[in-house]
Amino acid sequence: MLKKFTSLFPLWAVLLSAVAYLYPEYFAPHNNLIVPFLSLIMLGMGVTLSVDSFLEVLKRPHVVLLGTLMQYTLMPLAAWAVSIALNLPADLMACLLYTSPSPR
Numbered sequence: 001m002l003k004k005f006t007s008l009f010p011l012w013a014v015l016l017s018a019v020a021y022l023y024p025e026y027f028a029p030h031n032n033l034i035v036p037f038l039s040l041i042m043l044g045m046g047v048t049l050s051v052d053s054f055l056e057v058l059k060r061p062h063v064v065l066l067g068t069l070m071q072y073t074l075m076p077l078a079a080w081a082v083s084i085a086l087n088l089p090a091d092l093m094a095c096l097l098y099t100s101p102s103p104r
Helices: 002-007 009-022 028-046 051-059 061-085 090-099
Strands: none
Touching (some): 061 090
């Protein structure tokens, strides 16, 4: 039962996002919970890492360096190009540029 529920996570995320968009008055009072819940999610992701995951980084540091370089150069450049192509206002362009290096 739990496996079926978790396998449908993308569906739940889209449905809940739509409900929050349509009825923001139910979710706005809880905006102070974003940081604690995001921290809890990140902790949950971190505790799933194994020692082998960290050893793999030490074995192939060039791959990590390349990924980091692309994340902080290619993604902001792509965000800038999209914001220019869509003729976004300055505040949305800044928001897109600031968030573009963030993974996921």
